[in-house]
Amino acid sequence: MVVIEDDPSISRLVTAALVGDGHTVHCCGTGGEGLDAISEHAPDVVLLDLGLPDQDGTEVLRQLRANSTTRDIGIICVTARADEIDRVLGFELGADDYVVKPFSPRELVGRVRALARRLAILHAPGPDAGDEVVQIDQLTVDFGRRETLAAGSPLDLTPMERGLIEYLAVNRGLALSRTQILEAVWGHDWLGGSRTVDMHIAQIRRKIGDAASITTIRGVGYRLE
Ligand code: CA
Secondary structure (H helix, E strand, O other): OEEEOOOHHHHHHHHHHHHHOOOOOEEEOOHHHHHHHHHHHOOOEEEEEOOOOOOOHHHHHHHHHHOOOOOOOEEEEEEOOHHHHHHHHOOOOOOOEEEEOOOOHHHHHHHHHHHHHHHHHHHOOOOOOOOOEEEEOOEEEEOOOOEEEEOOEEOOOOHHHHHHHHHHHHOOOOOEEHHHHHHHHHOOOOOOOOHHHHHHHHHHHHHHOOOOOEEEEOOOEEEEO
């Protein structure tokens, strides 16, 4: 994985913990170096400090999500500000998880493991994936190609957005609780809370536009119509 962090003491601590857990770690102190390391090493997971000397970490995030070769990378943001979490996870930015400084190396290792596991599930073909395609109004969820289209145009989705929309598509027409959605898409070890679901839904709604509608079921959760 690639660690982008300008504070050498944090960088050392994090690297030791991750290497101890079996990861290969490439450390970078700036956003520019980080982007280079990512294109060179094609990591599954990136740990990204938002406060970097050369550019804002959010700009690095935006670039990774805008590029089709790096869009599927799992990204854990590191922030010093708890009040930034909604924005980080809220997918203006498109992070998959976050940790707030100060964090324990042990917590971080757990987050990386959990994210890597979710990504492995998302990237694997479904059990009977083959060529199954679910069509809902103008929304096409193609499980074989792991692609979602709105009115025929492929959508740029983050890994967790894709996991969520696939889960809604499989269960189309059913009212799904936030807890159900969290467990199915993020897993039981997710620590981020159910706001995560709301923020991802908001982002998906924005991306799919009028192609299909996700109804809010008050006091319960959501349903893809
Ligand atoms: Ca920093």
